[in-house]
Every structure is written in structure tokens, then in C-alpha cells.
Amino acid sequence: xxxxxxxxxLFYITGIFLGFxxxxxxxxxNYLHLPLIMLFLTMVISFIKRKxxxxxxxxxxxxxxxxxxxxxxxxxxxxPGHISxxxxxxxxxxxxxxxGTIIKDPEVRSIGRGEKESRNDxxxxxxxxxxxxxxxxxxKIPLSAPPSPLPSPRGEGKKGKWEKxxxxxxxxxxxxxxxFDYGKRIRVSGCLRQPPLPENPGQFDxxxxxxxxxxxxxxxxxxxxxxxxxxxxxxxxFAKLAFLIKDKMKKVLKExxxxxxxxxxxxxxxxxxxxxxxxxxxxxxxxxxxxxxAISGLHVGLVVVIFMVLxxxxxxxxxxxxxxxxxxxxxxxxxxxxxxxVIRASIMAISILSAAAIGRDSDxxxxxxxxxxxxxxxxPLELFDSGFQLSFAAVLSIIYLTPKINSLFPKGYPPATxxxxxxxxxxxxxxxxxxxxxxxxxxxxxLFSPVALAANFIVVPLLGVVVALGFxxxxxxxxxxxxAQVFGAANGIVLSGVVGSVKFLASxxxxxxxxxxxxxxxxxxxxxxxxAIFYAIK
Numbered sequence: 001x002x003x004x005x006x007x008x009x010l011f012y013i014t015g016i017f018l019g020f021x022x023x024x025x026x027x028x029x030n031y032l033h034l035p036l037i038m039l040f041l042t043m044v045i046s047f048i049k050r051k052x053x054x055x056x057x058x059x060x061x062x063x064x065x066x067x068x069x070x071x072x073x074x075x076x077x078x079x080p081g082h083i084s085x086x087x088x089x090x091x092x093x094x095x096x097x098x099x100g101t102i103i104k105d106p107e108v109r110s111i112g113r114g115e116k117e118s119r120n121d122x123x124x125x126x127x128x129x130x131x132x133x134x135x136x137x138x139x140k141i142p143l144s145a146p147p148s149p150l151p152s153p154r155g156e157g158k159k160g161k162w163e164k165x166x167x168x169x170x171x172x173x174x175x176x177x178x179x180f181d182y183g184k185r186i187r188v189s190g191c192l193r194q195p196p197l198p199e200n201p202g203q204f205d206x207x208x209x210x211x212x213x214x215x216x217x218x219x220x221x222x223x224x225x226x227x228x229x230x231x232x233x234x235x236x237x238f239a240k241l242a243f244l245i246k247d248k249m250k251k252v253l254k255e256x257x258x259x260x261x262x263x264x265x266x267x268x269x270x271x272x273x274x275x276x277x278x279x280x281x282x283x284x285x286x287x288x289x290x291x292x293x294a295i296s297g298l299h300v301g302l303v304v305v306i307f308m309v310l311x312x313x314x315x316x317x318x319x320x321x322x323x324x325x326x327x328x329x330x331x332x333x334x335x336x337x338x339x340x341x342v343i344r345a346s347i348m349a350i351s352i353l354s355a356a357a358i359g360r361d362s363d364x365x366x367x368x369x370x371x372x373x374x375x376x377x378x379x380p381l382e383l384f385d386s387g388f389q390l391s392f393a394a395v396l397s398i399i400y401l402t403p404k405i406n407s408l409f410p411k412g413y414p415p416a417t418x419x420x421x422x423x424x425x426x427x428x429x430x431x432x433x434x435x436x437x438x439x440x441x442x443x444x445x446x447l448f449s450p451v452a453l454a455a456n457f458i459v460v461p462l463l464g465v466v467v468a469l470g471f472x473x474x475x476x477x478x479x480x481x482x483x484a485q486v487f488g489a490a491n492g493i494v495l496s497g498v499v500g501s502v503k504f505l506a507s508x509x510x511x512x513x514x515x516x517x518x519x520x521x522x523x524x525x526x527x528x529x530x531x532a533i534f535y536a537i538k
Contacts, residue, residue, distance in 0.1 A: 005366045006366065008063060011061075011063040011064050012064075018067070020071060075380075077166075084216035093192060093193040094141065096139055100138075102180055103182070107272075109275075130173040133169075134171055136166060136168065138163065169215065169217045170215045171188055171218075171219045172220050174220070184232060185232065186228065186229055186230060188227050195207040245331075249335075252473060252474050255485075260276065261491075264293075265466070268463070268470065271336045284502060287502050287511065288453075289456060294341065295337075295339060297341065333346040340382050348364070348367040348371055372392060393436045393440055394437050407537060447513070455505050472487045
């Protein structure tokens, strides 16, 4: 089968990796514009003169250069008006006034014990922290204002002048009355600072994590006078609708389920894992099932299957059924925040559903390559994000390894009995995914879980029931709350079974082993060996 997108994606990704290896100190992106333009013109000329082989080579070289340029531009914004150019290494903070628009659904998190103890009595105004992602628009820096951890008095900023600025700022608000939603314009006065670097080798690099999300600066709000609303900014109406639906769903879950089942289901359905208790997240991590708390292809696939079965039951025609499901997938991607794993799964689902609607076959590798290209075209830094890598590694392993594992079963597979066939098919898919992500889990979590295969074999089928009952709870809760409480009670039983199973497996001897993060060379050797072993299987 012809798969042009696979080669295009590989060369573009190689270019991004090349840009990462070169770095801004070695090569500035402006130096690559001219050769990229010259390559493109040469490619056009060779195409006009009907030299397909030369055109094909030049196209892939252009993709290589394009990946490098896009990465360097994104990783090192050099234009003067960017927020990252206001802070310098070694400078702890800078007192400013900032105006901008909230571009994401706010995250509300509980304050940890150590964080409470580090604050003054006057600052203990809230037991929660609201995290706002703000697109900066204007900034005012007071003249001759020394760095200070305290907010500037009202009016002191008049010494400076307002200037346009670009970039994202993450603002932590420690107030119970922080009622700021998506799309609101706000003005904040306080200290602008860089995200912290890791203090010791091997620690989580919070600065790199935020930069991958486009965030280059932090601010903190403790007092009411530090933040004020300026009305509504320019917003995406579809995102506004999606976040409104999300708020309604969270309210229904809170009214129909007890804690911590409500926050656990919100994590499973909506990806809001920050509300899940830390000890519960650790249990899921230790058993290799933490992926159910991060919206992924598994969740999107379940949504597609549930909705398609429902529409088929009420005899909706195939093409209309596919179009309605595509609309639902797009809406679900917006509701869950558009994370890379969701975007990847949504693009693949839309590709497959579109092919089905017009009566054509779809190719999973082409769909996966298209998803990678679209995500990395918007933000090439996602290539180095753990969620992106785990998501694509799992799907690629399922596509490539599952047929190979199936071929190892005795002749007559799949067996005549439905239950045995389901058992073996599920085992193949879960084993393929676990083999694909095993070294990445060890690298990012310093963990190896021998019970991961058994845990996923139990949890994944139950997840389908949880998602189906969860959507039934939310939809019925918008119409008739007593019916939603019935669905919620049923889901509570299933969730208790999921949590109980995971806790039991985590309590077994040697259920999880903490290791040092493996070296990159070991990970490369592992994947080469895995590919060679399964390549030998016809």
C-alpha cells in the first residue's frame, strides 16, 4: 500500500530532532530561511521540467529543513515583543502590570501541605490554587523599580508606559473568589518570573515542560487588588461552548457521585487528573494504568463506538451516522482541552470515519502520520513531550505488533468461542501497547510494573463501562437529575471495582519496582531489538 504521509512525517520529525540537537547557540533559524527558499524553488523547477525523482528528493530535503526552522523559531522566540525577552537568566523577578486574555479552561488544584506552610498568615486566604493561562497583550514595567516579592502599590506602574507584548503567562491565584473563566480579559499586577530550573540532575524540568506548552513566564496573585476583570476578550465560540458543556458535566458528576469517585470520573471522562487524590494517582502509576486518567485514543475510541452503536440502534443512515460522530469527536476534543493524545486520536478517528462515509478503506499508518504532522506543525516542541511519545508509541506498537502477536497463536485463531476470541484479541492489543511503551515508562517514571499487563487486562474492559455510564450520567443529568443519580450509582459500583482491583494488584509483592531512568542508548537498542524480533515473524 502506498503511504506517502509516512515518509513526509519521518523527514519532518527528523528535521525537528536536528534542530533540537543543533540548538539556537549553534544555528539561528534566520540563517536557514534562504536555503529553504532556494530548495523550494529548485523543487518547483524540477517538477515543471518533469523530473519526479529529483523533485521527490528535494521535497524531503525541504521537509527536513522546514522541521529544523520551525523547531528553532518555536523554541527560541527572538522577536523583541515576546514575553521571554523581558526576563534574563539569574534575574529572579520583575514587578509589572500585565493585561491579557484567559485562553484555557482554568485549573483548580488543592494546595499541598508544604505549600501552605511556606506562606505567611496574611496570604492564607485560600485552600485552593487556580491556574490561569493568559495570552499577554500589554505590559507596563515601572521605571527604576527593584525586584521584589511583594505586589507593587496601586499606581506605581504609571512611571512606565504600556507596551504591546506576546506570549503566554501562567498565573497562580490563591483566592477563593477567583472566578475567572475562559475568554475573560484581566489585568494583573505582581512579579513576573521565569519558571524554575531543576535543582538536581534527573529532576523534573518544569521550565522545559512549560516552554513546550508555550508558557515562558509565571506570576502569582495572593491579594484581591492584584487582579481585576476587564471584560470579555476575543474568544473562540466553539471553545467557549465546549468549556460550558464541560462545566455542566462536572456539576452533574459532583451531584451524582461521592468523593473521590466524582473527581476520578472527571479525570477519566474530561482529563482533569489534577483533581484526583495524589495517593490514588500513585496507585494507577504503579500498576501501569495511569493512562486511563489522561484522555487518549482509548477514550476517543470508546466514545466513537458508543455513539456509533447508539445511532445504529435508532437506524440512522451510515453517512449521516459517520458525520454526526465526527462532529461529536471534534466537540469532545475541545471539551477535553485539545491535548496531543486527544488530537492524535481524533484525527485518526475522523480519517477512518470519513473513509467509511464515502465507502473507501483507510490506512492506520497514514492516519497516524497525518496526526503527527498536524500536531507538530502547530507545535514542534510536542515531539519531546512524554504524553506525545507515549501516545504515538502505543498506537504504532498496536498497529505493527498486534498482527505479529496474533500469528503466534495456534492455527484456527480466532477461536470459535466468542469469549475466548475476545480474550486473545484483547491480550494481543494490550501486550503490543505495553511492549511499545515499556522503556518510555521506565524513562519518565523510573518505574517497572510486572503487573501492568494484568492490570490493563482488568481495567481497560471496565473503562468502557465507566465511560458509557459516565456519558449517560451527564446527558441524563441535563434533563432529569434522578435518572442521572441512578446511572451515577451504577458507575460508582464499577469505579469501586476498578479502584479495588488496582489497589489489590499494587499491594502484591514486587508489583512495581523503582529503577533509575534508562539511558537513551538503551531505549534505542530496545526498540531496534524489538523491531528485529517481530520483523522475523512472518
